[in-house]
Structures are given as structure tokens and as C-alpha cells.
Amino acid sequence: MSRSTVPLHRAAHGRTGDKGNRSNISVIAWHAELWPLLVAQVTQERVAGQFEHRRPTRVTRHLLPGLHAMNFVLDDVLDGGVNDALNLDSHGKALAFLLLDLPIEVPDDLRHHLVGTDADILDPPNLERRLAP
Amino acid sequence: MDDVPLRIGCAAGFSGDRTDAAAPVVDALVAGGGPAVLIFETLAERTLALAQLARRLDDDAGFEPLLADLLRPVLERCLRHRIRIVSNFGAANPQGAARRIAALARELGLPEPRIAVVAGDDLSAEACRPLLAGALKDVSDSAEVTRTMVCANAYIGAEPIADALLAGADIVVTGRVADPSLTVGPALAHFGWARNDWDRLARATMAGHLLECGAQVSGGYYADPGYKDIPDLAHVGYPIAEIDRDGHCTITKPPGTGGRIDEHTVKEQLLYEVHDPAAYLTPDVVADLRQARVVELAPNRVRLEGVRGHARPATLKVNVFREQGWLAEGEISYAGARAEARARLAGEVLRERLAPLGKLRIDLIGAGSVLGDDDGRWLAAQAPGEARDVRLRVALIHADRAEAERLPREVTALYTCGPAGGGGVRTGLRQRLSTLSCFVPRDDVPTRFSFLSPP
Numbered sequence: 001m002s003r004s005t006v007p008l009h010r011a012a013h014g015r016t017g018d019k020g021n022r023s024n025i026s027v028i029a030w031h032a033e034l035w036p037l038l039v040a041q042v043t044q045e046r047v048a049g050q051f052e053h054r055r056p057t058r059v060t061r062h063l064l065p066g067l068h069a070m071n072f073v074l075d076d077v078l079d080g081g082v083n084d085a086l087n088l089d090s091h092g093k094a095l096a097f098l099l100l101d102l103p104i105e106v107p108d109d110l111r112h113h114l115v116g117t118d119a120d121i122l123d124p125p126n127l128e129r130r131l132a133p
Numbered sequence: 134m135d136d137v138p139l140r141i142g143c144a145a146g147f148s149g150d151r152t153d154a155a156a157p158v159v160d161a162l163v164a165g166g167g168p169a170v171l172i173f174e175t176l177a178e179r180t181l182a183l184a185q186l187a188r189r190l191d192d193d194a195g196f197e198p199l200l201a202d203l204l205r206p207v208l209e210r211c212l213r214h215r216i217r218i219v220s221n222f223g224a225a226n227p228q229g230a231a232r233r234i235a236a237l238a239r240e241l242g243l244p245e246p247r248i249a250v251v252a253g254d255d256l257s258a259e260a261c262r263p264l265l266a267g268a269l270k271d272v273s274d275s276a277e278v279t280r281t282m283v284c285a286n287a288y289i290g291a292e293p294i295a296d297a298l299l300a301g302a303d304i305v306v307t308g309r310v311a312d313p314s315l316t317v318g319p320a321l322a323h324f325g326w327a328r329n330d331w332d333r334l335a336r337a338t339m340a341g342h343l344l345e346c347g348a349q350v351s352g353g354y355y356a357d358p359g360y361k362d363i364p365d366l367a368h369v370g371y372p373i374a375e376i377d378r379d380g381h382c383t384i385t386k387p388p389g390t391g392g393r394i395d396e397h398t399v400k401e402q403l404l405y406e407v408h409d410p411a412a413y414l415t416p417d418v419v420a421d422l423r424q425a426r427v428v429e430l431a432p433n434r435v436r437l438e439g440v441r442g443h444a445r446p447a448t449l450k451v452n453v454f455r456e457q458g459w460l461a462e463g464e465i466s467y468a469g470a471r472a473e474a475r476a477r478l479a480g481e482v483l484r485e486r487l488a489p490l491g492k493l494r495i496d497l498i499g500a501g502s503v504l505g506d507d508d509g510r511w512l513a514a515q516a517p518g519e520a521r522d523v524r525l526r527v528a529l530i531h532a533d534r535a536e537a538e539r540l541p542r543e544v545t546a547l548y549t550c551g552p553a554g555g556g557g558v559r560t561g562l563r564q565r566l567s568t569l570s571c572f573v574p575r576d577d578v579p580t581r582f583s584f585l586s587p588p
Contacts, residue, residue, distance in 0.1 A: 013361060013397060015354070017406030019178075020570060026404035028397060053511040062410050066426045066439060067400050073408045079507040083179055083568045086460075086494035086507045086528040094503045115360050 001107045005122040009100035010114040012038055016096040021081040022073065023092045025099050029068040031113040034106075038070065039063065041104045047072055050102055051095075054079075072099065137167050139323045141316050141340070142373040145173035145203060146347025148180045148224075152202040154347065154371045159207045161373060161387035163214050170319040171211055173203055173220035174312050174345045181309055182454035182566045184224035185257070185284040195226030201237050208237060212246055212303060219294055219315050223306040225284065227251065231306045231585040249297035251307040253580030256285040256451060256573075268451060268571035278453060278569060285453040287578045290416030290445070292328065294318025297582040305582070309452075311415045316341025320376050335420035335442025336380030338413070342420075343384055343402050343437065347371050350384060350402040351433075352392030365391025383436045394433045403427070403437070412443070414450075416575070419443040448572035457567040459537035462528045463544030463560040464498070467552070473500050473520040475552035482551055483527050486543050490531050493540075498524035524557075530565055537562060 011034045014026040027042055029035040048059040054077040062071040078092045079085035103122050106114065142162050144155035155171065162169035175197045188195025197203070200222050211218055223230040231248045238246050256265060262279045269275035286309035295318045297305045305318070320337040321328070328334075343350045350372050352363035363369075370390025374382040384394055403425065407413050410422040424439040467475045480495040487493050495509060496502035500520040505511035527544065531537040541560030548558060 009360065013357075013401065015401045015405055017404075019406055019408070020568070022408070024404070024406060024408055026401060026407075028400045028404075030397075053506050053514070055506070060409075064404075064410055064422065064425065066424055067403070069400055069404060071404050071407060071410055081568070083454075083566050084530075086492070086530065087503070087505075088496065088498075088526065088528075089503045098504050117359070 001109060003105045003107050004111065005103050005105050006114060007100065007120065007122060008042065008102040008104050009097070010116045010120060011104060011106060012100065014096045014100060016093055018078060018082060018091045021076050021078045021084075023077050023095055025072045025074070025096045027070045027072065027099065030115050032068050033110055034113050035065070035068040037104060037106060037110070042070065042102060046102060047099060050099055051077055136378060138375045138377050139320055140165055140167060140169045140373055140375050141172060141319060141344065142169065142371065143172050143174065143344035143347055144371050145175050146345060146349060147177050148175040148197055149199060150175070150347055152199060152206070155203060155207045157387040157390050158371050158373060159210050159216065162216055163210060168323060169216045171207065171216050171218050172315045172344065173222055174315060174347070176221045176224060176309060178452060178568065179454070179566055181224055181286055181452075182283050184226070185454070188225050193229055196224045196230035196233065197222035200230055200233055204234060204237060205241070209241055209243055212243055217298060217302065217319060218304040219319055220305075221307045221310055221315060223250065223308045225255070225308065227306045227308050228585070234304060234306070235585060246303040247301055248304045248306060248585040249300070249302035249582045250585060251289070251293045251297065251305060251310065251580065251582045253293065253578055254286045254289045254307070254309040256287055256578070257282070261285065264573055264577055265451070265453065265571070268573045269453070269569065272569060272571075278455060281455050281457070283454045283456055283566065285451055287449045287451045287573060288416055289449065289578065289580050290314045291317035291321055293580045293582045295321035298322035300582070302584070311417070312345035313338040313341030313415055314417055316344055316374065317417050320380065324378050329444070331418050331442030331444060333380035333442070334418040336382065336437075336440045337376060338415055338418055338420050339403065339422070339425075339437060339440045340374040340376050340380070340382035342413075343382070343399065344372050344374050346402065346405065348392060349405065350398055351386045351394050352398055355398050355401060361397070363391075363393050367391060381436065381438060383430060383434055385434050394435050396427050396429050396435060399427045399435045399437065414446055416445065416449055418445050447575055449575050449578055451571050451573055453569045453571065454566050456564050458530045458532045458565045459534050459562060460528065460530050460565045461537040461540035461560070461562050462526065463541050463558065464524055464526045465544060465547050465551070465555045466524045466557040467555055468522045469554065470521070472523045473497065473518055475554065476523040476525040477517060478552045479525050479547050479555060480527065482547070483543055487529065487540060490529055490536055490539065492529060494528045496526040498526055502526060534562075
């Protein structure tokens with residue numbers, strides 16, 4: 001079956017929370033049938049890569065199958081946290097959207113579960129741009 | 134055991150939240166007719182330190198600045214309909230907050246409410262220094278920390294809130310308590326659960342967790358056009374949890390308000406600020422979400438099930454705040470042809486001029502300013518672009534105020550000394566509050582409540 005590459009935000013949604021210098025980001029499948037794709041592709045290693053410039057000292061993935069959700073915990077990615085960072089967004093509130101840009105491959109028979117439009121698809125030149133940083 | 138559900142509405146999720154949120158929540162609680170509680174959660178991590186600084190300047194300050202504005206629209210109806218009010222809006226001065234509420238009741242011509250004040254969280258006093266020094270022993274400069282701190286507060290739990298309600302309080306004012314404890318306290322008092330009934334306490338804790346950020350469970354902080362559309366976000370309704378005798382909750386919101394509560398809004402808030410879902414730690418219980426499920430019962434009615442609980446931790450978390458250095462920020466805009474190149478050049482000028490002050494954060498608002506890192510690795514990796522509307526933003530922290538003030542001066546000097554066409558300089562300088570967390574034995578932090586004495 002042919003597959004297409006889409007940003008994660010078409011298959012899942014999420015929110016960032018912060019405590020001290022630690023960030024957590026939920027990734028929640030839009031549909032139960034998309035959940036196994038997320039488990040297979042949204043791995044600790046890939047998420048650590050997406051946040052490489054923030055130098056996480058540890059990335060932990062917790063699975064919540066009953067919710068079709070996962071929770072990522074990223075240690076030391078907030079440049080010190082809300083009271084210490086120089087970032088405008090010292091809570092790291094926007095970080096969920098960096099994670100949700102991760103490209104994932106979706107087989108055609110699951111595409112109808114994706115949200116958004118097919119204009120939001122990662123063809124090869126697009127993919128290169130979206131993978132930055 | 135009481136079979137009637139307890140309904141708890143939340144009308145604030147942070148200090149400074151909307152003051153028109155409570156009225157529709159109270160309308161819905163009154164219309165429902167059963168036992169009901171209104172909570173306001175107004176204490177984020179740093180709010181309490183700011184309140185402590187405010188109290189240093191004015192001994193009558195140090196509680197939620199919007200206290201009277203939050204309560205004025207609903208106090209009369211809450212007292213008339215026996216809707217208890219529970220809030221951490223006491224911040225650094227719960228007694229002061231209680232006096233202000235009593236004064237507000239008099240202003241409104243209401244009968245004197247019974248106001249309880251919870252104490253025990255504040256570990257800022259000299260007498261608590263040995264306890265803190267012990268908890269901070271792994272921190273290199275613990276003696277310096279306890280000498281320079283602004284405040285230290287333990288996250289205390291639901292028991293003194295429950296005790297105050299059982300003793301007949303109409304209003305319970307606290308300082309730092311764990312946010313979900315604002316919900317667990319009333320549930321504990323209403324249902325008479327054993328204080329080691331971990332499953333029920335954990336369920337009520339997660340009900341409180343869903344409530345504690347106000348609109349964040351009902352469509353606020355969720356909307357994303359074309360992907361996550363939310364109706365009438367401008368009038369988003371604040372949540373109400375219906376808690377049953379087993380602690381399970383159904384989340385809903387007042388009729389006629391905007392926003393939406395569905396499976397997805399609830400899941401996002403359920404995992405907000407959670408680390409290990411097997412062990413969500415609070416002073417009341419360790420909640421276990423691994424088997425959690427959410428069920429859409431009807432539009433804007435979602436039930437949370439499957440939460441389990443384990444014995445509460447033996448320690449309490451304490452946040453210690455210190456005034457430590459000054460945060461200086463400055464911004465200037467560039468627009469039109471080669472705007473990004475001019476903004477980048479301005480950033481380089483500032484980096485060179487301010488080099489002796491240490492690390493300078495440089496952002497290009499409009500080209501990259503949020504997802505990057507304080508060391509500039511992300512920005513350095515970006516090829517210079519052609520953005521035509523860019524706002525340069527720089528920031529640094531310095532221990533010495535006079536040195537930190539050089540940043541606003543240098544940004545302003547870009548008007549005459551920097552690249553062409555820079556405009557709209559804004560600068561700011563504020564004292565930085567740094568934070569440390571530690572843990573103290575629960576038994577070393579006695580908590581209690583007392584009723585406000587008549588004036």
C-alpha cells in the first residue's frame with residue numbers, strides 16, 4: 001500500500017506543561033486506528049532529535065493506551081525554567097508545536113482519519129524545510 | 134455515604150484570570166440545586182513569590198490582587214445558596230485576604246460569612262531555616278539560599294480544607310496548597326471518605342487537576358483553526374466537575390457559554406503537567422493514570438474513569454524563591470527590504486557591545502524567536518532569510534542592576550548608532566526570582582485552620 005508523509009499534527013494533538021526545568025508534551029491520537037502508527041514512529045529517539053538544540057539530558061516516553069495517548073518528559077530543555085530562562089516563552093508553552101511537526105508516514109487506508117487538509121502534506125522539498133532545525 | 138453528586142465549579146485558573154468567569158458557573162450551580170462548591174485557583178509557581186514581595190512593601194497586600202473583583206459578582210449568591218468557596222487566593226497573606234472578604238461582605242450588606250484560613254504552608258520564617266537547610270543539603274550554597282530567600286512554601290494538601298468545611302466554613306482561604314487539593318478538600322468533607330481511601334482520593338485529585346486551569350479543559354488553550362475549531366472562544370465557559378461518591382467525575386460547563394468539552398479537550402488537560410502517569414504526586418495521594426479512560430456522555434459532558442490511587446508521599450514539595458539578579462530586555466523593529474539582515478546586524482552590534490556582561494539571548498521575532506535556545510544554537514543553524522518584518526529582541530541576566538541597565542541603553546542607542554530604519558524600541562528591567570525545589574518530611578509541616586475573628 002502506498003504511504004504519504006505528513007506532519008504529526010495531522011494525526012495527533014498535544015499540549016506542553018512545565019515544572020521547573022522539565023517539560024512534558026502530550027501526543028494524543030485523533031483516532032484509535034492512528035495510535036499504533038504513533039507508537040511505532042513517535043519514538044523517544046526521534047523526539048530527542050527534534051529537540052536536539054535544547055540539549056535534553058533525558059527524554060522519556062510514557063504510553064497511555066486507554067487514552068490513545070503518550071506523554072513525553074524532556075529533562076532540562078527549558079534553559080533553567082520559567083524563572084531562569086531568557087526565552088520569551090520561558091515556560092516552553094510552544095514546544096508542543098515543535099514536536100507536532102515531526103514527519104510521520106501514514107498508509108493510504110488510514111488517511112481519512114487525519115485532520116487538516118491534504119495541502120498540509122510533506123512532499124520531498126517540503127520535508128527538507130520542515131525538518132529544520 | 135451521600136449518593137448525591139458534589140458539583141465543583143472552577144472560576145479561575147491563574148492569578149489575573151477573567152473576573153466575569155464565575156457568574157455563569159454560579160448560575161449553573163444554583164440551577165442544579167444540589168451541594169456545590171466554587172473554587173478559584175490563582176497561584177502559579179512564581180505568583181506566590183511576587184505576592185511575598187508585595188507584602189514586604191505593604192503588610193495589607195500579598196494576596197490575590199483581583200480578590201474583590203473575583204468575588205463581588207458572586208458572593209451574595211454563593212452565601213445565599215450555601216455554595217462554599219475554596220481558594221488559594223490567600224497567597225502570601227491568607228489572613229489579609231480573609232479580612233478583605235469580610236470587608237467586601239460588609240460593603241455588599243451581606244451577613245458575616247464564616248471564613249476559615251488555612252496555615253502551615255509558609256516556611257519562610259527564621260524558625261524554619263534548619264528544616265530548609267536540611268532539605269537543601271545537596272544544593273551547593275544552601276546557607277546562601279536560606280539567607281537570601283524571598284519565601285519558601287510547602288505544597289500542603291486537602292485535609293485542613295476538609296476540616297474547615299466540616300467545621301462550618303462558608304469560605305476557605307489558603308496560601309500554597311497543591312492545586313487539586315482545592316477540589317479534594319470539599320470532596321473529602323462532603324463524602325466523608327477515609328483519609329487513606331487512595332482510589333477515591335486519586336479520582337478526586339484528577340477531577341481537581343482537570344478543573345485547576347479553568348478554561349484549559351473546556352476549549353481554552355486548545356483552539357487551532359482548521360484543526361481544532363472551538364465555538365465562541367471569546368466567551369469560553371469555565372468547567373464544573375460532578376463528583377460521585379466513588380470520586381469519579383463528569384466534566385461539564387455552564388449552558389450558553391462558549392468553548393467545548395469533549396474527549397480531546399479533556400485528554401489534553403488530563404496530561405497537562407503530568408510526568409510519569411503511573412505516579413502523579415500530590416500531598417494527598419499518588420494518582421495512577423495508566424488505566425484512565427474518558428467517555429463522551431453527551432455534548433459537553435465527559436466522564437473520567439479508571440484512575441487508581443496509591444499511598445501519599447511521605448514528603449511534601451517545597452518551592453524556595455530568591456531574588457537573584459536582574460533581567461534586562463530590549464526590542465527594536467526593522468521592516469521592508471533586507472529587514473532581517475538589518476535586524477541580524479543590530480543583534481551583532483549588541484552582542485559585541487554587551488559582551489562583557491555574559492550571555493546575551495538574541496531573537497528575531499518574525500524569523501525565529503520562540504523554539505530556539507538561550508545559547509543561540511538554533512538561530513545560528515538557520516540560513517539568513519528574507520523576512521521583511523522583523524523585531525530584534527535581546528535579553529540578559531546580570532547580578533548587578535547598574536550593569537544590567539546597559540542593555541536598555543545599548544538597545545536605545547541603535548536609534549542613532551545601529552542599522553538603518555530601526556524603530557519602536559521598548560525596554561524593560563526587572564528583578565529576577567530564581568527558584569529551587571526540595572522535599573521536607575510531611576510530619577515537619579503541621580497544618581491547621583482557624584476562623585477569622587470578628588473585627
